[in-house]
Amino acid sequence: MCMIMRQNFAKNCEQKLNDQINMELNACHQYLAMAYHFDRADVSSPGVHKFFLQASAEEREHAEKIMTYMNKRGGLIRLEGIPEPLPCFKDTMAALKHALKMELEVNQSLLDLHALASSENDPNLCDFIEANFLQEQVDGQKILADLIRQLERATTDVGDYLFDKYIQSAAASGGGALHSEKDIPRR
Numbered sequence: 001m002c003m004i005m006r007q008n009f010a011k012n013c014e015q016k017l018n019d020q021i022n023m024e025l026n027a028c029h030q031y032l033a034m035a036y037h038f039d040r041a042d043v044s045s046p047g048v049h050k051f052f053l054q055a056s057a058e059e060r061e062h063a064e065k066i067m068t069y070m071n072k073r074g075g076l077i078r079l080e081g082i083p084e085p086l087p088c089f090k091d092t093m094a095a096l097k098h099a100l101k102m103e104l105e106v107n108q109s110l111l112d113l114h115a116l117a118s119s120e121n122d123p124n125l126c127d128f129i130e131a132n133f134l135q136e137q138v139d140g141q142k143i144l145a146d147l148i149r150q151l152e153r154a155t156t157d158v159g160d161y162l163f164d165k166y167i168q169s170a171a172a173s174g175g176g177a178l179h180s181e182k183d184i185p186r187r
């Protein structure tokens, strides 16, 4: 049955949106498995647990945002079975690298969806993806890349890593600023 308000919403855009919903739920499931791996007593990394748990909740939000949008456009939501997540990771570095790989795949899928929406002349779908997903993906990928580099330095160059932590907290408390507000030259 066709929704009476459905307009300018191509079948292949609907299909690709369903793929995206399932991809977000897959990421939600994988992050959940990762979160509780790092909560195990023989791993015990509460910070990493919390980080991945938050990431899992965000992916579920993404899926629901697209599901809400799908209903607004008059499409039919089709949820698929979620593949079994990778059960455990050698260490935090392996998990972070896996997370970045997964995010890059999700981002590629969003870019493909945007290209499809453009070719189908569907500005509403283009706008939805741009406004809600594209920048957030790039921001998240930068955070993961930063964490990977910081963890590398924490294990290979402890002094440099600790110095950066020191300068970061000094800057946050205002004590490490090179110039006070009034010294910054105005253009």
Ligand SMILES: [Fe+2]
Residues within 6 Å of the ligand: 024, 027, 058, 059, 062, 106
């Ligand atoms: Fe996502």
Ligand SMILES: [Fe+2]
Residues within 6 Å of the ligand: 027, 059, 103, 106, 140
């Ligand atoms: Fe994500």
